[in-house]
Amino acid sequence: MEVNTELIEKILKKWQYRKDFLIEILQDIQDEYHYLPRLVLMEISRYLEIPLNQIYEVATYYKAFSLEPKGKFQISICKGTACHVRGAATVQGALERELGIKLGETDKNLEFTLEAVRCLGCCGLAPVITINQDVFGKVEANEIPRIIEKYRKGQTITASTKVTSGGSRP
């Protein structure tokens, strides 16, 4: 892998090369690469003069970071309490069946990554899933194949179709 030093320096400069902004810096790198490449972390360690073991600890401690490449579409199932109560597990099962991967995995084509998140704060819309930046509220298990199919085909989904018309049935 080539390390894009220009990009790293840009990010570091944005955060003034400050050690206490390490978590912010890593978030920007995660956003750029969709994961934290080892060589980039080693580079950061050199720039900021933070020992690599500390950077590795931070990179593996926080949920937002991943050391493995992620899929193009990141599907997050909210597993907050409200969503749990309103059937997030059913939705999760449907997604796992549809994508053929388990929670926390990425499919072979690096297309979808399935993850759980801790409460997206849309508890009124439970159960909620997000696919990249798109939020789907009041999702029901039987709609999952239709939603995934659209992403597979590369269609964009408009905001109005995102939220289904379903009521608040559990």
Place this chain on the structure above:
Amino acid sequence: MDGKKMVTVKIDGHEIQTERGTPIIKLAAKLGIYIPTLCHNDFVEPYGSCRVCSVEMRRGKRKRLVTACNYPAQDGEEIYTDTEWVRENRKLILELLLARCPEVPIIKEMAAAYGVTETRFEKLYSDCINCGLCVRICSEVVGANAIGWAGRGVNREVTTPFEIDSQACIGCGACAAVCPTGRIHIEPLWALKEGEPREFTLGPASAIYIPTYQAVPKVPVIDPTACIHFKTGGCKICEHVCEPKAIDHNQEERWEEFEVGQILLTTGYELFNPVVMKQYGYGRFDDVYTSLEMEYMFNASGPTNGRILMKNGQEPRSIGIVHCVGSRDVNYHPYCSRICCMYALKFAHLIRDRSEAKIYQFYIDMRAFGKGYEEFFTRILDEGVNVIRGRVAEVVKASPDKANDGKLLIRCEDTLVHRFREIPVDMVILCSAIEPQRDADRLQRLFSLSRSPDGFFLEKHPKLDPTATPTDGVYIAGCCQGPKDIPDTVAQASSAAARILANIARGVVEVAPILAYIDPEICAGCRLCLQLCPYGAIEYLEDKGISQVNEALCKGCGTCVSSCPSGASTQRHFRDDQIWAEIEGLLLDRR
């Protein structure tokens, strides 16, 4: 908080006064009260992860459990380290730890001490309790930052970054030393698996050590190439534990000047490096050692605690001892190193003493010349050591498909029976030659000495004055003068010491009257004599522009006299006219 404020606390009823902020565990230690802990070590900051050290704190009506390792005692508090509550809590914690590490001895012991032998909780079979001592010592004390944490919660674990060999690790072993469960260990090099590169470590086992058991002065030294402090700037644990505060990492080597009247050179020898004799396989094959390496292995404080082991950790079943490696060999050193025969016999005796191995000696001539030496040789023969007369031609590895798989084959001609022999052995000891020190020439120039063709320092007279040198006040003893064994060395050194003491006792030095003299009236200051004087006895006087003889150094050799272009240099009592007169006198008698 300000460190000066004093507080009084009671621990198990004992009152103690201390600076505010001192953790309970330190106070308890002062009082001799034991508080069990797994994650605490005096050399790192308190961490409070194992919670085993939880004790009961009471202040007025309030009581709670606090961890002794990091709870700073407050004024008027009472601490109880072994109440029912404390024991109950400790018992549950140890039950949890036992579930995590059901097979770790220290956890089993501690739990058993609190009556827990079985755990109700799901077992994890880990051997790490995540106390973090290793990580903390590596970063706080050693400063290497080679290992660290990864993940969180139940998945939190100690690892190297990216779980690959850490480039930051300096192999100091501090992590292994502090690990309470024994999860981290330093692999002994001779226990490495087949096919991995091996190295027989002869360096000190720790960075701070007493050089030898007879060291003078008998104080430890710090090896800066092994000391963690000189690598990372951290550690300094030795400074903390040394109560007299005798350790100073800032000490540096320094030059000291002494004014002395006489010097005894005992610079010893160097061992011939047999790597150049490719036929013997030293450096190529495992288990081919030099005699000095073997001495180290035989030593009870050596790397194997005196056991004779091969690099794979097994005892050899047969050992070959090769004499005259580099000695009595026109390609290297034509002389005899004198000591090898006897120490080779000693080796045979020691090996016989400590193992069942078969021993073969390969010699050219058995030179057992000293007092009782021949008898020792006879005794060794009686002990069943095989001796083969013949120079070893080569040492090779047996081909793997043959019966002697993995063994070394020693090939030589047995000159007594006129037969070619091939002896399979597990280990080969090379009796390397004694060589002059490699910087002997520097010393030679410094002291204006001479060296014999073999490179050793030349004595004044081989029979009549074997310890003095041509330079007055400079004596030699031991192997710097030539190969010799310990009795000879002691005898020569004692003689030299006696000579030196005699001079000291006399208080004055007698100088032969035949000395050079440079006539200041005639000397033109050409300084030719300065370069020629073998004793450095002539100095040039800048202000007068002439050369002058230092009469204490001059040996009266006459070199300057014969070379002086202006005839300013003459030999006292040995002038040309005196010589001529003597010759004439002699001739007159004959006539």
Place this chain on the structure above:
Amino acid sequence: MKKLKVEDLSKIKEKRIKERQLSEAGPYRARIVVHLGTCGLSAGAQSILETFESLVAQHPEAKAYILKCGCGGFCAREPMVQIETLGLEPVIYVDLKPKDVKTIFEEHVLKGSIVEAKRLSPEESFFARQQFLVLRNRGKIDPENIEDYIAQDGYMALAKVLTSMSPEQVIAEVKASGLRGRGGGGFPTGIKWETCRHAGEERKEERFVICNADEGDPGAYMDRSIIESDPHSVIEGMIIGAYAIGSRQGYVYIRKEYPIALEKLNIALAQAREYGLLGDNILGTGFSFDIEVHRGAGAFVCGESTALMASLEGRAGIPRAKYIHTVEYGLWNKPSCLNNVETWANIPIIINKGADWFTQIGTGDVTNNPWGGSKGTKVFSLTGKVKNTGLIEVPMGITLREIIFEIGGGIPNGKKFKTVQTGGPSGGFLPETLLDLPVDFDSLTEAGSMMGSGGMIVGDEDTCMVDMAKYFINFLLEESCGKCVPCREGLRAMHSILERITKGQGKEEDIEALQDLSKVMIQSSLCALGQSAPNPVLTSIRYFREEYEAHIQKKKCPAGVCPDLYEMTIIPELCSGCMVCARYCPTKAISGEKQKPHQIDRSKCIKCNVCYSLCKFNAIKKI
């Protein structure tokens, strides 16, 4: 923009009020308030807004303007819009679709007749019992416009503090108000400020104020909503706190999962700086202070103060022992005052209206003992099996029953109430018998739960208590930092016991083992996460022991949640044979002909519950 002086504030306020006033003569005669919180946006508020925008542009004669507000609070009924026109009461429209917008605009804004079909019934009790202190600007301001905030008396408290009060007076006022930390601990805010100021003065150290916006509790989103809708109230609170404590630097630690809140916060900070309300020489009074924002990267335990500070320093958020408090040795070992978003947002109104006014709201008496009562209001996010999910603000001391049945409208689908869980994962479950419990710090703690940051999750008869306890323990298991033994190993042990109970492999002694584990975790965990982690287990055992016993002894899950402990069955009398379940069953376990009762092949059924949630005739039962 020229930096403001104290006297400029009221000028801006007057100007802004005048600009935005509805009148026949003025520029506007109608105001359309669109709620654009995260909830609203994910419910489709963006297209509602766009439709309104184009309608307003097409109809200049309507003289309407759109106010882009933050969260409206009534999440269940989003997208939500409030329309104010001259001569009519403000009307709230809910559950909007873009196609409804045109009708509403034409009927209501243009013609002045209310569209009843979409209107939130005036009898709806959702807003009736609420009292807005923290959410005082809900529906009144555009969070991206500082002048809107100033028009609502914003930054007046700051001006008052800087011009007429000494730091000691500010602390005294906050102390007198009885305000206690809204992040969950309920520590008296005034005392915290005082200790922090004192520690800094004594050691001549700089001090920090920190706003904890790392709202990690599942089911709680008060902080997100406050920052999204009214960021300036938090900023103003922090500046006042900084003045009282003597700090020059503040930090906001906010979850990365809240992108909209982060955006609004950054806009607000930039505006405050531009107006001279942050930075050097604030309002020309010589006081200087600024705020820096750090994004959390996803770790629940970073809500704990020492872990949050470690995270601010750029390290892994792992708590340390708090025998020495962070107000003395906090961020960079300097005195640091950490308060939650809601606490900071309370400050301006306390200063503006006075401690005496504030103490009239709430329970107990705090005149001599700061721990003597709970004053003011509390914002809750009311979620779960309740009709009106949403963000509510209620006075302390209101009962759970009032919240759930009056504000929340009770349990949907005719189900029975079973439990309410407060205080997030570390809180506890409260049963029906405790519904009349007044909601304040001390009563909740006494009942085995806690106030927490304000999540309130309602469970109906379909909620399995063992499963819920397992859910929270699992959550904490993943979120524990893993440092200390009781928390890490205790949670692991608890989880495996609960797991086996829900699988029908529970043993008689398991309940006792869970209680033992709870004991050691509470008394010797390092931080509050571990110390409070057993609460869900303890309260569920305390109030719902019979459910545990049913799982362990009868191997049955009474609520039909634990898949190993129930079977799916179709009640033939209720089944209409509509075939919906058969069509969606992923394993084709359901068979049957049209209009004839279906059957489930239990060997194929994976209990995915798809059929159960689809059946309109309640013909599918779990036994």
